[in-house]
Structures are given as structure tokens and as C-alpha cells.
Amino acid sequence: MSVIHILEAELELTGPGAVAAPETTTVGSVLRPDLPLARDGWGNPYLPSTSLTGSLRQHASKDRRRDLFGDVFKDTDNSDKNGREQTTAIASTIRVLGTRLALPEPPVMRRRHTAIDRHRAAAKAPTLHDRELLPPGTGLTCWLRIDTETTECPLVDEVIELLGAWRPRIGGGRTTGYGRAELFTVRHRVIDLSTRDGLRHWLTVGGPQVVDDQATVVYDRAQQAGGAPDEPYLFGRPLEFRIADALHIGSGTFAERAGRQTGVAQVLRDHEDTPLVPGSTWKGILRARVEFILRSVGIGNVCTSVKDGVAGSCGACVVCEVFGWTEHPGTTTHDDRERTKSVGARGRLLFADSPIRKGSVKVRNHVAIDRVFGGARDEALYAEETVEDGHLALHIRHDGAVPNVLHAALVLALGDLADGAIGVGRGTTRGYGTLAAQPATRDWLAAERATAVNTLRAHRAAAIPAPAHAIEEVPA
Numbered sequence: 001m002s003v004i005h006i007l008e009a010e011l012e013l014t015g016p017g018a019v020a021a022p023e024t025t026t027v028g029s030v031l032r033p034d035l036p037l038a039r040d041g042w043g044n045p046y047l048p049s050t051s052l053t054g055s056l057r058q059h060a061s062k063d064r065r066r067d068l069f070g071d072v073f074k075d076t077d078n079s080d081k082n083g084r085e086q087t088t089a090i091a092s093t094i095r096v097l098g099t100r101l102a103l104p105e106p107p108v109m110r111r112r113h114t115a116i117d118r119h120r121a122a123a124k125a126p127t128l129h130d131r132e133l134l135p136p137g138t139g140l141t142c143w144l145r146i147d148t149e150t151t152e153c154p155l156v157d158e159v160i161e162l163l164g165a166w167r168p169r170i171g172g173g174r175t176t177g178y179g180r181a182e183l184f185t186v187r188h189r190v191i192d193l194s195t196r197d198g199l200r201h202w203l204t205v206g207g208p209q210v211v212d213d214q215a216t217v218v219y220d221r222a223q224q225a226g227g228a229p230d231e232p233y234l235f236g237r238p239l240e241f242r243i244a245d246a247l248h249i250g251s252g253t254f255a256e257r258a259g260r261q262t263g264v265a266q267v268l269r270d271h272e273d274t275p276l277v278p279g280s281t282w283k284g285i286l287r288a289r290v291e292f293i294l295r296s297v298g299i300g301n302v303c304t305s306v307k308d309g310v311a312g313s314c315g316a317c318v319v320c321e322v323f324g325w326t327e328h329p330g331t332t333t334h335d336d337r338e339r340t341k342s343v344g345a346r347g348r349l350l351f352a353d354s355p356i357r358k359g360s361v362k363v364r365n366h367v368a369i370d371r372v373f374g375g376a377r378d379e380a381l382y383a384e385e386t387v388e389d390g391h392l393a394l395h396i397r398h399d400g401a402v403p404n405v406l407h408a409a410l411v412l413a414l415g416d417l418a419d420g421a422i423g424v425g426r427g428t429t430r431g432y433g434t435l436a437a438q439p440a441t442r443d444w445l446a447a448e449r450a451t452a453v454n455t456l457r458a459h460r461a462a463a464i465p466a467p468a469h470a471i472e473e474v475p476a
């Protein structure tokens, strides 16, 4: 081991992202977010290098993971005298030395989330939670070390190639558009300890300065035309909508004027101050609608993923499989035998944030009606910002196979969205949140509809040999 290779990879978050640290939440605090960022000992946001290593390991081909990143496994060739398999651990060839964040201003943003009540089709009361996120544009540098015998080593070239094709995804919330990052540059510093210069450099320089001006740039995004490709679109294209009436997706904050709160509830905006529909909203309303459609036609025995008291997502139906599921803390019983071993699974569909283009933001006033005197009730005036027009694109990507039946249900759910049968954001029963499809998307939805209905029909006929009249019913 006389040659040390240091690779310095520079990444940038292209969307909000974070590694959450729920263990740091203090009990009973309303001022702190429910899902705070992981922080270092000085209180600065921090991305653990394990998060990056996991993403990179996942990107490597299966048969190379053990050689590059090590492994812990049950060894079948190596059993002890009682015939039991021994656990073998192989150390990782690549050592991840650490990460540094370059934070823009303001360094931390907050997002609120809630769950959809499947009966009222509106936000469910006790499920509001907020999480801290790093804003898009956050820079991230990460250092890898590989020790070899010689300066020229195919292993190092393999790692550089692996980095070049890597699509870094960091932290939680991947399926709602969080944690997307892009690799900008990789610099390679070879330190040959058998030479005088190399040894002096290694012994006298520490920290990030180890990668000095003698390093060579082995990857540069500017020369690679766009970097690693994104995950493929589920429908081969983004879907275009326009806002048919006012839309309000709250940020949970109030507008300020001259340093004072005005009491006007603000809409959620991205880091460029553009109003947006977050990926989590798309995922929530489409999941609820897909469940509704599949339950209505009686396919797949799908669960209601939000339910009072006991059950949550079942983890067994086709919706859980594609949208992901979690083991809710409230779902386990005191009896340990009934506890499932799994902690849930990530979904295969990825929903991105949709900024609203050319939307104008207005303030609307509302007041409650006094039920006795019939007029406006005193002190019940409130105001909220709404996006009155504009258009937006819905990006649904996938990184795993999506069954036909779910593909079909999703087409019908999107059709319902375009028809205004379901709305987005707040106040959908008061005429808020209706979207209309742009011409190209409308034509595409119309063309896909017949196939989708036929798929569900065929699936149902194959699953249940029901009487003929029961198969005729397909939801609008």
C-alpha cells in the first residue's frame, strides 16, 4: 500500500434535500420541526457520508459491490465445527473520508406535510408535520480514498467511471422529489508514498488541502452534456396542466409588511420565489385516487393507507408496492408477536415539485357566517394568498417496474384530475384547486383512457369469475 488515491467529488443539490435526524427532536416542543436536519456538534447542517456511500453502492453493479464497498454476509463455504455458517465481513476498498456542505442563504428551509383523509378527501387533522430541508443549490464536497500498490490502477479508473455515471440521491423523501443532486467535478490526487514529494505532502498537509493544485480533473460535468440521465418518465413525458381556478397550497407562514405579520396565509414557494405544487402533494392525491379507483372496481384488495387507530398501509397490496409504505408507530400492538419485521419499503414512483409558471398571486379575503344573525361573524375575517392562473408540468418518473393495473388506475386518476373531479391543495370543495389539462395532455389522456379501462376490466375478469353484469361497472 504505497500509493494513496484521493478523489474529491463536488456535487450540488438540484432540489431540496436532507438527511433527517428525528432522534434530535425534543419531546413536547412546538417550535422545533418534526423532522430536523442532521447536524454536527456545532449545530451546522451536515450530510453523513454514509448517505452518499449508500447511494453510490446502489449505483454499482451487483457483482462489483462487494469488491468496491465491502460486505457483511453469511458465508456458506466457511462453516464452524457445528456446521453453522460463519458471518464474514469484508472491508470496503473505497474509504469515504467525509463530506462538507457549502450552504446558500438562507441555509435551511422548512416544508409542511399532511396526510389525506380518505373519507373527506381533505387534509387530515392531526397529521401535519414539518421537516427541515437544505435548499437547492447547496454545494456538497465528498472525499474518497483508495489505497493501491501502483500509481496506475484499473480499480481507480473503475471508481471514476462509476462516479461519472452516478445519479446521486441523498437522504429521505426520494419519491416526493427530495434529495436530487448532480455531480459537477471529480478531482484526482495521486500521492505516491515511495517518492520524496509524495511522502512530504502526505505527512505535512491535512484536511481538504490534501487535494491541491497537483490534482487532475477526471470528470467535469460541463464536458459531459448534462451528466447522468434522469430516471425515465412513467408515461414517456411530463403532463401539462393549467390552473382553472384559484389554488392555495399553504406554506404555513404569514406574509409580513414593514416587519409586522399581516395575517395573510402565504402559498408555498420554491427557492426562486415561484409558487409551486410539491411532489408530496401530487403523490398524496394520486395515491388516494388510485386506491379509490381500484377499490371501486374491486381489484387487488387495496388498503386505505391512512386510517384511525390501528391499521396503516398494509405493505402487501399493489398500491403499497408501487407508492411505498411505512410501518406506523401506532400500528404495532403491545404484543410483540404481531409486529411485522419489516420497517416499510420505498415506492417506485418518483414525483417532482412543479413550479407554477406565469401564475399571478392575489390575496383573497374570507369570513365565517354568524349562524344566528346571518351576517359576517365578528373577528372571523381571514385572508390567504392564492395563485389565480398559470400552468405547471407534472413529472412522474419511476425506477422500478409498475404493474399494468396500477398504470391503468393512474391514467384514470389523472383523467379525474384533468376533469376537476379531484383538486389540488386547500379548499377543493369551495372551488379551489381545480386543474385543467393542456391540449396535448388532454388528447393523450383521452387516447389512453380506453386502454386503461380495458386493462382494469380484463384484470377484474381474470381475478374474479363474477357474473357478467358485475364486470360492466367501471368508474367514471
Ligand SMILES: [Zn+2]
Binding pocket: 302, 303, 304, 313, 314, 315, 316, 317, 318, 319, 320
Ligand atoms: Zn396496502
